[in-house]
Amino acid sequence: MQTRNTVQRNAVLHTVQAMKNHPTAEEIYLEISRIHPNISRGTVYRNLNFLAEQGVIQKVLIPDAADRFDFNISEHYHFKCSECGRVFDADIPYQRNINEKVADKHGFSVAGHTIVFSGKCADCK
Amino acid sequence: MQTRNTVQRNAVLHTVQAMKNHPTAEEIYLEISRIHPNISRGTVYRNLNFLAEQGVIQKVLIPDAADRFDFNISEHYHFKCSECGRVFDADIPYQRNINEKVADKHGFSVAGHTIVFSGKCADCK
DNA sequence: TCACTTATCGGTAACGGTTACTGATTAGTT
């Protein structure tokens, strides 16, 4: 027995997959609470990190803001609106080649990169 | 009278300009403390943000880590070593054009973007 | 040179997001 299929873990996974808008841990917690009123925040955080480590969901690190969780596990970029705080996908191709450029230039072993755009979204501008 | 030239503010500015390695607020505080033993952390944070807002230094937001401060105020990218936590400049050209791409595609007003590479630095790999 | 005003200070409390701890549950094996 390695990992268990608990109702809480399944609820976390399905909630992330149902919410298509890069929710924060808190938002996921609030959503699950409607059905499982006494789930713990700790359980939500633990399972979000667990599922992200398994590669089933993606943890999106937004500078100076709460982490987001994404049902879309493909490599892609994000845009954060400075007004409303919402996070959107930035639909431009993933630039795998710049990893190598940095690796060659500095002698680093580059695992990946993130790009976060900032500005105002269509609604806020 | 708008802003004042205090010894604390000058110390913060000169310390950032002297430390060339993307120090955190805490590291800057510790460095200044050697000369000004009873400067307050709050004062360091306040002045770092003030100077960054004035454009005299740059605040570098690193996901899942403390903010860094950079004497280099030109637009450039960064690499964070997952082993030692150090932050280095990533010496590749700034891609101003991708801002427009995202703006055109989504109807956002894009102010800028950050790229943070991750992996192991030359010392750690 | 000397008040006078107020930006800034030091010290400390509080904040938001997250992780760590604890004893109680419960999923999956035998």
Added chain:
DNA sequence: AACTAATCAGTAACCGTTACCGATAAGTGA
């Protein structure tokens, strides 16, 4: 059905940072 350990709920603690507050001192103007 009994067993064992992964996971739970609840809560305390953590880290980086900001907010507060009464005290200090930088710059103006007389």
